[in-house]
Amino acid sequence: MAEETRRAPVLGSLTILVYLFLYAPILVLVVFSFNQSRMTAEWKGFTLDWYGRLLASPQIRLSLRNSLLVAGVTTVVATVIGTAAALALARGRLRRPGSLMALIALPIVVPEIVLASSLLLFFAALGLRLGFLTVILAHVAFCVSYVVVVVRARLSGLDPSLEEAAADLGAGPWRAFFKVTLPGIAPGVLSAALLVFALSIDDYVVTSFVAGVGSTTLPIQIYSMVRSGITPEINAVSTLLLVATALLLLAAHQLERGARARVAAAPAVLGLMVLGAPFVTGTGAAPRGERVLNVFIWSNYIAPETLRKFEQRHGVRVNVDLYDSNEALLAKIQAGNTAYDVICPSNYPIQILLAQGLLLPLDHSALPHRSNLDPALLDKSYDPGNRYSMPYVWGTCGIGFDRRRTGPVDSWDVLWDARWKGRILMLDDARETLGAALKRRGRSLNATNEDWLRDAQRQLLDQKPLVKVYDSGSFDAALLSGDVWLAQGWSGQLAKVRDENPNLEYVVPKEGGSLFVDSLAIPKSAPHPELAHAFIDFTMEAEIAAEICRTMHYSTPNLAAVPLLPPSITGNPAIFPPPDVLRRVELIEDIGEATVLYDRLWTEIKAGR
Ligand code: N2P
Numbered sequence: 153m154a155e156e157t158r159r160a161p162v163l164g165s166l167t168i169l170v171y172l173f174l175y176a177p178i179l180v181l182v183v184f185s186f187n188q189s190r191m192t193a194e195w196k197g198f199t200l201d202w203y204g205r206l207l208a209s210p211q212i213r214l215s216l217r218n219s220l221l222v223a224g225v226t227t228v229v230a231t232v233i234g235t236a237a238a239l240a241l242a243r244g245r246l247r248r249p250g251s252l253m254a255l256i257a258l259p260i261v262v263p264e265i266v267l268a269s270s271l272l273l274f275f276a277a278l279g280l281r282l283g284f285l286t287v288i289l290a291h292v293a294f295c296v297s298y299v300v301v302v303v304r305a306r307l308s309g310l311d312p313s314l315e316e317a318a319a320d321l322g323a324g325p326w327r328a329f330f331k332v333t334l335p336g337i338a339p340g341v342l343s344a345a346l347l348v349f350a351l352s353i354d355d356y357v358v359t360s361f362v363a364g365v366g367s368t369t370l371p372i373q374i375y376s377m378v379r380s381g382i383t384p385e386i387n388a389v390s391t392l393l394l395v396a397t398a399l400l401l402l403a404a405h406q407l408e409r410g411a412r413a414r415v416a417a418a419p420a421v422l423g424l425m426v427l428g429a430p431f432v433t434g435t436g437a438a439p440r441g442e443r444v445l446n447v448f449i450w451s452n453y454i455a456p457e458t459l460r461k462f463e464q465r466h467g468v469r470v471n472v473d474l475y476d477s478n479e480a481l482l483a484k485i486q487a488g489n490t491a492y493d494v495i496c497p498s499n500y501p502i503q504i505l506l507a508q509g510l511l512l513p514l515d516h517s518a519l520p521h522r523s524n525l526d527p528a529l530l531d532k533s534y535d536p537g538n539r540y541s542m543p544y545v546w547g548t549c550g551i552g553f554d555r556r557r558t559g560p561v562d563s564w565d566v567l568w569d570a571r572w573k574g575r576i577l578m579l580d581d582a583r584e585t586l587g588a589a590l591k592r593r594g595r596s597l598n599a600t601n602e603d604w605l606r607d608a609q610r611q612l613l614d615q616k617p618l619v620k621v622y623d624s625g626s627f628d629a630a631l632l633s634g635d636v637w638l639a640q641g642w643s644g645q646l647a648k649v650r651d652e653n654p655n656l657e658y659v660v661p662k663e664g665g666s667l668f669v670d671s672l673a674i675p676k677s678a679p680h681p682e683l684a685h686a687f688i689d690f691t692m693e694a695e696i697a698a699e700i701c702r703t704m705h706y707s708t709p710n711l712a713a714v715p716l717l718p719p720s721i722t723g724n725p726a727i728f729p730p731p732d733v734l735r736r737v738e739l740i741e742d743i744g745e746a747t748v749l750y751d752r753l754w755t756e757i758k759a760g761r
Pocket residue numbers: 450451452453476498642668670
């Protein structure tokens with residue numbers, strides 16, 4: 153006893169420390185969701201503004217509606233199947249209930265990413281179009297296990313002789329189930345249902361694999377917002393999600409502890425109300441039957457205001473999904489049956505998609521503004537005659553750096569300089585990273601010579617201890633926040649950070665860098681090819697192309713747009729590179745079979761071999 157009292161304060165403070173460790177980040181997020189300032193780092197006073205904006209944002213409302221739909225259906229289906237399975241395991245005459253149970257519990261322990269990719273493969277093999285159905289099937293697949301575990305635990309506490317007595321008194325199996333078994337296990341079933349709902353509402357990994365156009369759920373929406381910069385809106389929506397999930401779990405927990413349903417109903421209803429709030433306020437979700445254009449494009453490639461203009465002009469809604477690598481784009485399009493109408497591949501993936509017959513030939517008569525484009529960027533080897541693609545933006549890959557910290561930079565070597573350990577960011581991109589290492593040795597970044605490539609791999613492995621992160625989505629933000637001082641990255645975003653911090657500069661190293669031309673194209677499976685043509689033509693209007701260049705800072709292939717741009721843009725060498733830079737950049741090309749080698753080398757680098 154005396155010992156216990158002596159140990160208690162130590163244990164108590166340890167416990168507090170553990171909880172602090174667990175919850176401090178969440179607390180910060182919640183606090184900053186009420187911060188007046190847009191910058192995350194400083195407190196400027198209390199406001200509910202971000203919640204207001206969130207409730208008014210059509211994208212968030214739509215994704216929340218999708219999440220609720222998916223979670224609702226998943227809850228019903230998974231709970232029914234899981235309860236039936238638990239009953240069979242507990243009461244049925246099975247030969248090996250133990251191994252069956254282990255099999256059922258497997259999805260709980262299998263790495264989520266494995267589950268996700270196998271589900272994607274499975275759906276592709278079945279020829280299912282990715283969308284609500286696939287998301288719900290996938291959620292049911294991983295939620296059933298939890299239901300079985302929870303309901304089975306409850307069943308084991310239910311005396312089977314009660315059911316036997318009911319049968320003796322003449323009740324059939326169904327009657328016995330509904331009159332005796334179900335009321336006995338109801339708290340377990342309800343708590344399992346709440347758990348499923350919370351799991352489904354929260355899921356990111358599996359959903360990101362199997363979601364298609366129009367089935368963007370709230371977590372996916374949050375992540376794509378994060379990639380264009382953490383804003384207080386994200387903190388606000390995350391806080392709502394957090395509160396709702398916590399309330400649902402609290403209700404589930406109370407039920408399991410044997411609380412009366414009425415007691416548990418309070419947090420459950422409250423949790424659902426938090427999620428339902430956006431529908432009670434503001435205008436309704438997107439009306440049914442409206443026309444939608446589905447665009448799949450690089451992050452930081454088009455501004456919301458540009459999209460609004462197209463929506464208003466055509467009375468449609470534009471649905472935008474983002475990616476950060478050509479490989480991610482290829483994976484989605486090659487999985488087949490996506491419902492994207494417009495995509496934005498770089499030069500070399502166009503070659504790959506064309507060879508696989510995955511692009512729709514363009515109807516040039518529906519693209520009158522193509523006469524605005526610079527002939528120097530047309531009729532390239534990756535798409536002769538531009539039969540399948542129209543250049544959208546172009547740019548270079550180089551190094552962004554904080555001049556105050558690093559001094560002037562002119563060579564790739566700086567990214568191998570041990571002085572900058574932990575302050576270096578590299579793109580998460582096989583062709584760009586291996587390409588930089590090849591260039592550093594004065595070689596072509598389209599090299600297929602195995603020895604050269606092995607040497608490039610060696611260099612990147614040597615460099616790895618210096619690298620803080622491999623990231624293609626937010627290299628600009630990392631530089632701006634001061635997290636890194638040197639970032640391999642693409643010109644537009646690196647030109648843009650300079651507006652906010654004049655010490656940030658961009659250089660294409662003297663050894664040379666890559667050049668990309670990213671084009672708009674229409675997948676063969678596009679459901680709205682006409683609207684897709686209208687969109688591509690819209691982006692080639694001089695005014696619109698100028699707006700895209702002004703807001704995104706990637707170079708425009710649109711000659712008619714150039715006179716509409718301010719000198720701060722046309723005179724910026726990061727956006728409009730001078731001839732000496734253009735002479736030392738090289739277009740990344742499809743290297744055919746060698747792609748496999750690049751991928752393998754890159755995977756090994758990331759795995760750190
Ligand atoms: C935009 C990245 C530029 C893409 N976030 C380079 N092809």
